[in-house]
Amino acid sequence: MFVPPPQPRPPQNVSFPGAMNPILLDTSNTVGHPAGPEYQLAVGEGIYYLQDDLHLATPPPHPSEHHTANPNPLATAPRPPTTGVKLSLSCMNPRKPPPLYNIATSGSTRSNLATSTIKESEKESRSSHETSSDGLTAHLVNASAVKTPIFGEDNALLTPAIGKDSAKRKKPKTSIIKSNSSFISRVMPHEAMTKRIQEHTTDGLFVFANINRAFQWLDLSPNNESKAQHVIKILFTKAHMLCHDINSFTKGPNHLDIIMGASTADIMWFEAFSQKYARINKNAVINPTPIYQIKWLPGSENLFLAAHMDGTLIVYDKERDDAAFVPEESPPLVSHSKGSEKDHRPLLVNKSVNSRNQKSNPVASWKISNHRINDFAFSPDSRHLAVVTEDGFLHIIDYLNEQLTDIYPSYYGAFLCVCWSPDGKYILTGGQDDLVSIWSLTERRLVARCPGHHSWVSSVAFDPWRCDDRNYRFGSVGEDRRLLLWDFNAAMLHRPKAVRGSISSHAPLVRHRTESQATTRFRSNSNLTTADSVDGEGMVEHPVESRTRTAELPPVMSKIIDGDPMSWLGFEEDYIITACAHGHIRLWSRPQEGMNSSQVDLRS
Numbered sequence: 001m002f003v004p005p006p007q008p009r010p011p012q013n014v015s016f017p018g019a020m021n022p023i024l025l026d027t028s029n030t031v032g033h034p035a036g037p038e039y040q041l042a043v044g045e046g047i048y049y050l051q052d053d054l055h056l057a058t059p060p061p062h063p064s065e066h067h068t069a070n071p072n073p074l075a076t077a078p079r080p081p082t083t084g085v086k087l088s089l090s091c092m093n094p095r096k097p098p099p100l101y102n103i104a105t106s107g108s109t110r111s112n113l114a115t116s117t118i119k120e121s122e123k124e125s126r127s128s129h130e131t132s133s134d135g136l137t138a139h140l141v142n143a144s145a146v147k148t149p150i151f152g153e154d155n156a157l158l159t160p161a162i163g164k165d166s167a168k169r170k171k172p173k174t175s176i177i178k179s180n181s182s183f184i185s186r187v188m189p190h191e192a193m194t195k196r197i198q199e200h201t202t203d204g205l206f207v208f209a210n211i212n213r214a215f216q217w218l219d220l221s222p223n224n225e226s227k228a229q230h231v232i233k234i235l236f237t238k239a240h241m242l243c244h245d246i247n248s249f250t251k252g253p254n255h256l257d258i259i260m261g262a263s264t265a266d267i268m269w270f271e272a273f274s275q276k277y278a279r280i281n282k283n284a285v286i287n288p289t290p291i292y293q294i295k296w297l298p299g300s301e302n303l304f305l306a307a308h309m310d311g312t313l314i315v316y317d318k319e320r321d322d323a324a325f326v327p328e329e330s331p332p333l334v335s336h337s338k339g340s341e342k343d344h345r346p347l348l349v350n351k352s353v354n355s356r357n358q359k360s361n362p363v364a365s366w367k368i369s370n371h372r373i374n375d376f377a378f379s380p381d382s383r384h385l386a387v388v389t390e391d392g393f394l395h396i397i398d399y400l401n402e403q404l405t406d407i408y409p410s411y412y413g414a415f416l417c418v419c420w421s422p423d424g425k426y427i428l429t430g431g432q433d434d435l436v437s438i439w440s441l442t443e444r445r446l447v448a449r450c451p452g453h454h455s456w457v458s459s460v461a462f463d464p465w466r467c468d469d470r471n472y473r474f475g476s477v478g479e480d481r482r483l484l485l486w487d488f489n490a491a492m493l494h495r496p497k498a499v500r501g502s503i504s505s506h507a508p509l510v511r512h513r514t515e516s517q518a519t520t521r522f523r524s525n526s527n528l529t530t531a532d533s534v535d536g537e538g539m540v541e542h543p544v545e546s547r548t549r550t551a552e553l554p555p556v557m558s559k560i561i562d563g564d565p566m567s568w569l570g571f572e573e574d575y576i577i578t579a580c581a582h583g584h585i586r587l588w589s590r591p592q593e594g595m596n597s598s599q600v601d602l603r604s
Helices: 193-199 597-602
Strands: 030-032 040-045 044-054 089-090 184-189 207-211 214-219 232-236 241-246 257-262 267-272 276-280 290-295 305-309 312-317 346-350 364-367 373-378 385-389 392-396 403-409 417-418 424-430 436-440 445-450 457-462 472-478 482-488 558-560 566-571 575-580 586-587
Touching: 040 482, 040 558, 044 558, 089 566, 089 575, 207 241, 241 586, 276 472, 290 373, 305 373, 312 373, 385 417, 385 424, 392 417, 417 457, 424 457, 424 472, 436 482, 445 482, 472 566, 482 566
Parallel strands: 241 290, 373 417, 457 566
Antiparallel strands: 030 044, 040 044, 044 586, 089 207, 184 232, 207 214, 214 232, 241 257, 257 267, 267 276, 290 305, 305 312, 312 364, 346 364, 373 385, 385 392, 392 403, 417 424, 424 436, 436 445, 457 472, 472 482, 482 558, 566 575, 575 586
C-alpha cells in the first residue's frame, strides 16, 4: 500500500538576507555586542557605535486566547491591537541637557538669570521654567507669561485633601506577586530583585518595556553586567500593554509610579518598588476601546491622560473609583472641510474638568475624532497638547481651557507620531506619507517636510543634547527599518526649485499666534490666509500645503539599523536608544571625541 509522504513544513526561525529577525519565544532575554561597519552610524560630530543589542523574549499566546494566525498580509479581518515595543526610561539623578537654547544672544530678550521656581504656598502655580514631564527644561513661548497653571486647579473638588499623611506618596493596595486575579497570568521577579534594586546607582538607567502580553522592568545601567536579566516580568492573560509612562513628578529613590494602557481597555497603575498595582477602567466600565497612548499630566501626582481607540481623550485619577460614564454635555456635531474625504470634528467636551461631579472617574472626557488617536504629546511649557489621529490630522489643544485651537492636515494618510522641540517652538509629526513634517506653533504653519523614509514613520524625537537656540537635531525611525538623523535651522531651509526665493530666519512670519491672559483666546483674522477657515469659537482649520510651496529638509544620516520595522526612538546623554517591533532594544553610544564646533562657539 502506497503511503504519500508528509507535506513539507516551512522552515522555522531561519534568517536570510533581507528577512526579519526570528522571534524569540518563551525564553530568556539575550544580549549581544555586534561590531563592524554595519553597526556604526557616521554623522558630522563623529561615529555612533552599537554598544548593546538586547533581544526581549516574546511570550507565546495564552491558552485562553483564541488567536488564529492569518498568513495573508492583505487580510482585512480584525487583528489584536498592537503598537510594537515601547520604552519608558527612568534615571533617579538625570543630568539635564546643556541649556544652550537658554543662552542670551544679541537677538534675545531673555536674561541669563533663571527665574526662581520656589513656591510660597501649595496653591501657587508652578513656574514655566520648571522641568516638564519628559525631563526637558521648559521654555517660555510667550515671554510675558511667567507662570503656568495646573490642569483643574480652579476646581476645588480636585484639590487633594490635606491631612497628616498627605505628604506621603500613596501606593496601590494589591500585591502583584501575590495576586490571584485572572487579569494577570504570571509574575516572575528576579531571584535577587531586592539586592539589584539596592545596588542600583542613582545615575543608572531603568527601562520598562512592553512586548505582546509581557511587561518587563530592566536595568540597562552602564555598570550592570546582567542587562539581559529582568528585574521583574509580568505576563498578562489576554491583555497586551500598548503604552506606558513614568510619573516624573512623583518618582524618587524608593518610588516609581507607572501607568499602563492595554488592548482590553484596562489601565494598570503599578508602583515598581513595592510591586503593588491597581486597575482602572476595569471591565471597560468607562470606555470599552483599547488605549493607544497614555501619559501623566505635567506636574500632577494623580491625573493622567489616556487616548482611546474611538477618538476619545479621557483624564483619569489614579485614586478615584470607576463608575459607568454618561456624557454630561452633548453639543451638536459641527461639520468641517465640506467635500473633504477626511472626517473630523472639533473638540467635544463630554465632561469638563470644571464639572461638579468629581466623585469618580473620569475627571474629564473629550471627543476629538471618530478615528483612532495614534499619539499625543504635551508642550514643554505645559500649556498645549498636540494630538495626531488616524484620519490624518494634527490637533493643537489648549487643554487647560479645553479648547481646540488649530487643525493641520497631513499630506496624505494617517499621522502616527508627534513630539515637541525642547523650547516648544516646533512640533514634529510622522506618518503614512513617509514624511517627517515640521510645524511652527508661533507662526501657525508648516515649516518644512523631510523626505527620506521609504515607509511609514513610526517614531520621532528631538535630541536635547544637540539643540541650541537656533539649531535643532532630531531623529526618526520607521517601518523601513531605518534611523534618520536631521539637523534643522530656519536659515538653511530652501523652497523647491519650482518656486523662486528662499526661506530664511528673516522671513516674515504668517498667521502669528496671539493670546490673551484670560481663559478665552482671541485671534486676528487679518493674519489668516484666505485658504484658512475659522469657526465661531476661533478654531483655525488649515489647508493642505502644496509640496511646491513647502521647503524640504534632507537628512544628515540615513541607515538601516535593524531587520524588523522600528517602533521607538529616544535620546539620552550617552546613547541613542532604538526599539523594533519584535523586541530588539539597541543602545548606540555617542562619539567621545568631544563637542562639535557649533557647541564650542556657543559656549565660548
